[in-house]
Amino acid sequence: MTIRSSMFNEVPLLHIEGEMTIYTAALLQQQLQLYIAQYSELELNLSQVSDIDSAGLQLLMAAKRQAANQGAVLRLTGHSPAVLEVFDLCNMAAFFGDPLIIPDVSHG
Amino acid sequence: MSLNLEQALQTFIAEAYELLEEMETCLLQLENNPADLDAIGAIFRAAHTIKGSAGLFGLEPVVSFTHVVEDVLDRLRAGDIAISRTLIALLLECGDHIHYLVDVVAVRAQQPDAAATEREAGLRQRLQLYRQTSVSEAVSTTPGVSAVRQERGSSFDLWHISVRFGTEVLRNGMDPLAFLRYLNSIGQIVRITTLADSLPELSQMDAESCYLGFEIDYQSDASKAAIADAFEFVRDDCQLHILPPHSKTEHYIELIKNLPEQATLLGELLVASGALTLKELEDGLQQQVDAALKPATPLGEILIEQRFVEPELVQAALEKQNQIQEHKSKESRFVRVQADKLDELISLVGELVIAGAGANLLAKTSQDETLYEATSTVTALVEQIRDGALRLRMVPIGDTFNRFQRVVRDVSHELEKQIELQISGADTELDKTVVEKISDPLMHLLRNAMDHGIESPAARLAAGKSATGVLKLNAYHDSGSIVIEIADDGAGLNTERILQKARERGLVAATAQPSEQEIYNLIFEPGFSTASAITSLSGRGVGMDVVKRNITALRGTVDLSSAAGLGTKVRIRLPLTLAIIDGFLVGVGDASYVVPLDMVQECIELADDSKAAAEPRHYINLRGEVLPLVFLHQHFNTGGGQRRRQNVVVVKNADQKAGLVVDELQGEFQTVIKPLGKLFSNLRSISGSTILGNGKVALILDVPSLIQQLAQQQVQPRLALQTPALRN
Numbered sequence: 001m002t003i004r005s006s007m008f009n010e011v012p013l014l015h016i017e018g019e020m021t022i023y024t025a026a027l028l029q030q031q032l033q034l035y036i037a038q039y040s041e042l043e044l045n046l047s048q049v050s051d052i053d054s055a056g057l058q059l060l061m062a063a064k065r066q067a068a069n070q071g072a073v074l075r076l077t078g079h080s081p082a083v084l085e086v087f088d089l090c091n092m093a094a095f096f097g098d099p100l101i102i103p104d105v106s107h108g
Numbered sequence: 109m110s111l112n113l114e115q116a117l118q119t120f121i122a123e124a125y126e127l128l129e130e131m132e133t134c135l136l137q138l139e140n141n142p143a144d145l146d147a148i149g150a151i152f153r154a155a156h157t158i159k160g161s162a163g164l165f166g167l168e169p170v171v172s173f174t175h176v177v178e179d180v181l182d183r184l185r186a187g188d189i190a191i192s193r194t195l196i197a198l199l200l201e202c203g204d205h206i207h208y209l210v211d212v213v214a215v216r217a218q219q220p221d222a223a224a225t226e227r228e229a230g231l232r233q234r235l236q237l238y239r240q241t242s243v244s245e246a247v248s249t250t251p252g253v254s255a256v257r258q259e260r261g262s263s264f265d266l267w268h269i270s271v272r273f274g275t276e277v278l279r280n281g282m283d284p285l286a287f288l289r290y291l292n293s294i295g296q297i298v299r300i301t302t303l304a305d306s307l308p309e310l311s312q313m314d315a316e317s318c319y320l321g322f323e324i325d326y327q328s329d330a331s332k333a334a335i336a337d338a339f340e341f342v343r344d345d346c347q348l349h350i351l352p353p354h355s356k357t358e359h360y361i362e363l364i365k366n367l368p369e370q371a372t373l374l375g376e377l378l379v380a381s382g383a384l385t386l387k388e389l390e391d392g393l394q395q396q397v398d399a400a401l402k403p404a405t406p407l408g409e410i411l412i413e414q415r416f417v418e419p420e421l422v423q424a425a426l427e428k429q430n431q432i433q434e435h436k437s438k439e440s441r442f443v444r445v446q447a448d449k450l451d452e453l454i455s456l457v458g459e460l461v462i463a464g465a466g467a468n469l470l471a472k473t474s475q476d477e478t479l480y481e482a483t484s485t486v487t488a489l490v491e492q493i494r495d496g497a498l499r500l501r502m503v504p505i506g507d508t509f510n511r512f513q514r515v516v517r518d519v520s521h522e523l524e525k526q527i528e529l530q531i532s533g534a535d536t537e538l539d540k541t542v543v544e545k546i547s548d549p550l551m552h553l554l555r556n557a558m559d560h561g562i563e564s565p566a567a568r569l570a571a572g573k574s575a576t577g578v579l580k581l582n583a584y585h586d587s588g589s590i591v592i593e594i595a596d597d598g599a600g601l602n603t604e605r606i607l608q609k610a611r612e613r614g615l616v617a618a619t620a621q622p623s624e625q626e627i628y629n630l631i632f633e634p635g636f637s638t639a640s641a642i643t644s645l646s647g648r649g650v651g652m653d654v655v656k657r658n659i660t661a662l663r664g665t666v667d668l669s670s671a672a673g674l675g676t677k678v679r680i681r682l683p684l685t686l687a688i689i690d691g692f693l694v695g696v697g698d699a700s701y702v703v704p705l706d707m708v709q710e711c712i713e714l715a716d717d718s719k720a721a722a723e724p725r726h727y728i729n730l731r732g733e734v735l736p737l738v739f740l741h742q743h744f745n746t747g748g749g750q751r752r753r754q755n756v757v758v759v760k761n762a763d764q765k766a767g768l769v770v771d772e773l774q775g776e777f778q779t780v781i782k783p784l785g786k787l788f789s790n791l792r793s794i795s796g797s798t799i800l801g802n803g804k805v806a807l808i809l810d811v812p813s814l815i816q817q818l819a820q821q822q823v824q825p826r827l828a829l830q831t832p833a834l835r836n
Contacts, residue, residue, distance in 0.1 A: 022278045022279075022283075022316055028315070029315040033311055054318060055316065057285070058304060058307055058318070059310075059313075061304050061307060062309065062313055063310055065304075065307070065309075066311075069309075086285060089288050089289065089292075089297075089300075090285070090288070090322070091299075091301065092302055
């Protein structure tokens, strides 16, 4: 997993690439903590997440909660199919409340 | 994926193959003894375990198909459907298909091809028959269920699953999400709420601990045991509550009380899912409070509550315990070791033996008594290590034999013959590599025996035999080798026909009169087949020569005996191991040769007078027996002067004895067999080489082939000279 960060209108944008799993959770936790402590607004782009497991999911939940407690805004954007599948499986879309772009699934 | 998972997958694959084999064996048992409940249980467990483990690895095709099979098996186990020949045949096919799926999906990570999908659809359809009949039966015989449904008057017929995963789950390599996916494969998650009440603050949490829990409303036809077993791998590491559809209100209340979250939260969830009405919830919670106020016999209440527990749950728990115990006892008895690690160990032991022999030799020449004694002890220990290491590779041949039960069953159906396979000596052990390589030749011989040997039931009855043909597989140890016998009680070989065929093909000269044994051996010649009709099984004339070649490649021999009308027996003789043998070192001129010690019967001195007599005749009188001799000096054209005193090493192979005339007896020697290169593949009398302690190379004598050559040499002069006196 790699995390690419950039600033957009003074809001940090973190691109998470690769797997958000138990193997990378500790590193991700550290990074998220750092950013949430520093900024009042933060965007996580999940479009390049190839794989997410329970560790990744609960980390996102904790981060979202932490941000809310501090009055900060944590936005999740560009959910990759892997992320969407897990959110759907666990019925977590409402918890995060970020707009999801449902991929066009043709029923034919 | 990570390395750990890859390893686990390999374990799954190996386990799945074992389970499928067990399933097959049990099915065949069941065919003979339909009342065998243990066998049904074992088959069910096999299918169940495969499904469960496959679910963990997300092997969707395996899970979904095995689920259907398991369902039928479950009904079979419960006695809802009766065992029948067609059902066994169907389940055997299903086993094959699961094997195929594991092969494709788990081993090669591919999707099943079109033909397989079609086959699966067919199987599913046939399985469906067994599922449907049982469903209608079940409904008609349990009127209580519908009554309960009406009584509750709600549309609620979902399972409720509450699960809180333990913190160690993730670190143990499990992913809670995998369990949800698995649930979705044997049913449907209708509603799910992810609970993170125990999730600490971001800065406090341990990213590798699991804090998740789920409340699930679940729709499935599966039994409670099956649903509970979905969580089998985390059973000790999670809090799991499963409430069947139409559970009593008290049970839900009890559940709420037992869970760590606030009662109101869970109550709301249950109300939302329709399991409880708001009123029921309030009443129930109030009752709990009342009960808590009165200190009256809470334990008794709990016990009474327990009686309400569905019988399935009790059964599941008992089964679970049994399984764990079984598993544990198995685990403590076996260690799974990779074959190449074992091979590495064996080759190291081989080097150790050579090095030990070198040290021993040096000690001997140094004339230092204590040193010699020390190396002798080391040598003795090395010998034990060698034997122990080789024994690690020994496996009983029974597994291979049992596999043939299925072959015999299928082939006899195909040929419309009645054939019974009798197995004996299944415990006989031999080297794993040999077992693997002997399986194909054995299969061929069996098929041959079934196709050509055993007659049709009508022909058998006409010949005054029972309609059912008997095929016997037997294995036993005999002087350092293992003997495998395949015997049938069929028509026997027709020597006339074989000879006629052989003459047609020019394998035998038109005037030659070969002995019976020689005629039998003709069928091992390339391109020989006596079957007038070619069947799909045998009769194409490929086979017997390949069988012989394969066995020869294992340093084994094959011979055949037959009696017209009574049957045929094929006897395969194989060395126990391919790597290290006990040898007997002999000196001939400047060179050393190794004779496998197991074949050495005795050593005698060749006295001068008997030597003078023996040399022209090539045999001596050994206690009244004629012992043919091989003068190794002449045989190998060895350099170096011939000693005046010579010795005879009497060797025996398969009831034939011979004497090897050598110059010097050098004693026992642990021999690490080094195969000869391709260049020497046509060399007869030599089967390999070995390295002596002093670094010199010694050749290992191929005693069977030496004896064979000897027999041929003796026949020729006899025929040439036409001396009938020799026969007496």
